[in-house]
Amino acid sequence: MRDLILGISSYYHDSAAALVADGVPIAAAQEERFSRRRHDSGFPAHAVRYCLGEAGADLDAVSAIAYYEDPRLKFSRVMATFAGAAPFGFASFRDVFPTWPSWKLRIARTVERRLADLDMGRVPEIVIRRHHESHAASAFFPSPYESAAVLCVDGVGEWATTTIWHGQGERLESIAELRFPHSLGMLYSAFTYFCGFKVDSGEYKLMGLAPYGRPRYAAQIREKLIDVKPDGSFRLDLRYFDYLRGQVMTGRAFERLFGGPRRVPEGPLTEREFDLAASVQQVTEDVMVLLARTARRLTGESRLCLAGGVALNCVANGVVARDEGLDELWAQPAAGDAGGALGAALAVAVDRGATRTHLGQGRDAMSGSLLGPAFDDDEVGAFLDGAGVPYTRLDPDALVRRVAAELADGRIVGWHQGRMEFGPRALGARSILGDPRDSAMQSTMNLKIKFRESFRPFAPSVLAADAKDYFELGQESPYMLLVADVAPAQRVAADGEGATGLDLLRVRRSTIPAVTHVDSSARVQTVTEDANPVFHRLLKAFKEATGCPVLVNTSFNVRGEPIVNTPLQAYACFMRTDIDLLVIGGFVLDKADQPPWREKDDWRSEIPPD
Numbered sequence: 001m002r003d004l005i006l007g008i009s010s011y012y013h014d015s016a017a018a019l020v021a022d023g024v025p026i027a028a029a030q031e032e033r034f035s036r037r038r039h040d041s042g043f044p045a046h047a048v049r050y051c052l053g054e055a056g057a058d059l060d061a062v063s064a065i066a067y068y069e070d071p072r073l074k075f076s077r078v079m080a081t082f083a084g085a086a087p088f089g090f091a092s093f094r095d096v097f098p099t100w101p102s103w104k105l106r107i108a109r110t111v112e113r114r115l116a117d118l119d120m121g122r123v124p125e126i127v128i129r130r131h132h133e134s135h136a137a138s139a140f141f142p143s144p145y146e147s148a149a150v151l152c153v154d155g156v157g158e159w160a161t162t163t164i165w166h167g168q169g170e171r172l173e174s175i176a177e178l179r180f181p182h183s184l185g186m187l188y189s190a191f192t193y194f195c196g197f198k199v200d201s202g203e204y205k206l207m208g209l210a211p212y213g214r215p216r217y218a219a220q221i222r223e224k225l226i227d228v229k230p231d232g233s234f235r236l237d238l239r240y241f242d243y244l245r246g247q248v249m250t251g252r253a254f255e256r257l258f259g260g261p262r263r264v265p266e267g268p269l270t271e272r273e274f275d276l277a278a279s280v281q282q283v284t285e286d287v288m289v290l291l292a293r294t295a296r297r298l299t300g301e302s303r304l305c306l307a308g309g310v311a312l313n314c315v316a317n318g319v320v321a322r323d324e325g326l327d328e329l330w331a332q333p334a335a336g337d338a339g340g341a342l343g344a345a346l347a348v349a350v351d352r353g354a355t356r357t358h359l360g361q362g363r364d365a366m367s368g369s370l371l372g373p374a375f376d377d378d379e380v381g382a383f384l385d386g387a388g389v390p391y392t393r394l395d396p397d398a399l400v401r402r403v404a405a406e407l408a409d410g411r412i413v414g415w416h417q418g419r420m421e422f423g424p425r426a427l428g429a430r431s432i433l434g435d436p437r438d439s440a441m442q443s444t445m446n447l448k449i450k451f452r453e454s455f456r457p458f459a460p461s462v463l464a465a466d467a468k469d470y471f472e473l474g475q476e477s478p479y480m481l482l483v484a485d486v487a488p489a490q491r492v493a494a495d496g497e498g499a500t501g502l503d504l505l506r507v508r509r510s511t512i513p514a515v516t517h518v519d520s521s522a523r524v525q526t527v528t529e530d531a532n533p534v535f536h537r538l539l540k541a542f543k544e545a546t547g548c549p550v551l552v553n554t555s556f557n558v559r560g561e562p563i564v565n566t567p568l569q570a571y572a573c574f575m576r577t578d579i580d581l582l583v584i585g586g587f588v589l590d591k592a593d594q595p596p597w598r599e600k601d602d603w604r605s606e607i608p609p610d
Contacts, residue, residue, distance in 0.1 A: 007345030009068040016338035017047035023354025028422040032562040059121035068340035073158035093483040131157025138343030140167035142365035149295035154308035155185035158189035193249035196263030210281035211519035213274030266348035311335035318483035333369040333479035335422035368531035382469035404541035411580040426555035428535030434552035441514035448578040454525025460515035464526040466549040478517030480525040
């Protein structure tokens, strides 16, 4: 009989549930994919139902619930922060404090009550794990390494903001820790806020903005904001930050340091924002390299596992991966708080005797991070027939040949196949695809499909066997968490001498311009047949049709909405954008054949009740 552990993360941002059977992840999903509320922080009731349903189980079959952080430790940090900031921050204290004694401190009871409300059986024992322990477990236990150094960096958990661990077999030992309020994640979020983006979701925009600028503020950041030691440990000068005193990240001292007020959200981007982004990105990369070296030195390991929100900074990950002395890097694909649900479940499973059975098989235990819901062709066909929309049904070989030909002809494809990804990246299950050779594809997809800022780069998916011909990668990158330069053989002479800022977008730099950022880099996903056979088959068909083994791959959603989950959500996104072709399972839908879109048929009708 399988030993099932259900992990839960909730009540901050990106709530999720994950189910582990005998130490192996078998299902995981963020609540936002069901509720359709981006970064949903509520209790992940729909994700829990999905995970249990995927296993054909109810709560009676689960031996323990693992919660991803310790509320009592977190409360001590919250109260100490308010006390230290007094009398400032009273308004924030007044808003936040009542939630703690009413239910947050008694999180086990809260979770027990919400699980009981699902009416899916008896609620088992609830086990509390610490936030960074959950991150570390999510990074090491599913990794392909028998032993490794583990580095976790985020904004803050209970108290920890940066931790180093040593993973060996089924053991995970805490080695070193930095504590709040000194936080690399908070530093990066402060610049995210100051540049006019939303904290806890806009950091990837700041990362994408950085190559447009020059790091002319980097010395100022090191001199005034963060004191970095040779081992990567650091302290922030808290006089420049407001997150201890209220609900904003920066104030007047920060404004004086950087020449004026923060950018108004959605306002014009100026040279200052480009250069601030480049500067804090450079400082973040430098600190991460130093921390990674210290982790390797303290553990004696040459391999590194990463988790925590800062581990989603794939540019910094790429710099760390290229550092001399590091053999290989593995980052948890759901590196943020959603992955804490999985890490907590894995930590409890290992404590109860689970072993890492995937070791020695040359792969990790994440199943390509394809741990979410799937819809078979019978379900898809029933939906399409019920909606009365025209389609063509094709066998697998004919399907990829047709889609490859459409992509080669410049058409944009919505691709909905198999199990949904767990984590923030689209990995070929819920993706929008395009031809990377098309110079106009980047702006077309940003403005007409994604409805998002024009400066945002797109990522390439490439056949793993061909990756070194196109990118300067020293290892596989299955989860799109490493940035690498485009290979010299694919570069072309740039024709935009003197271009600056957003004008850099118009400069062609390579044979695959739609996925080449303005600094000639790319956020790469390498695709193998084992991890995703259907997507691998499509990439092979596109290579056979064009000679190019690369596709543009971006998440199947529009700005402000979560990635699509169901066929109805995919169809709604298809009809509300300029996507040309929708492929769900074995079904192909051409936009030209579709009846007029009626908003009442939108995906919002599919939101399940709370």
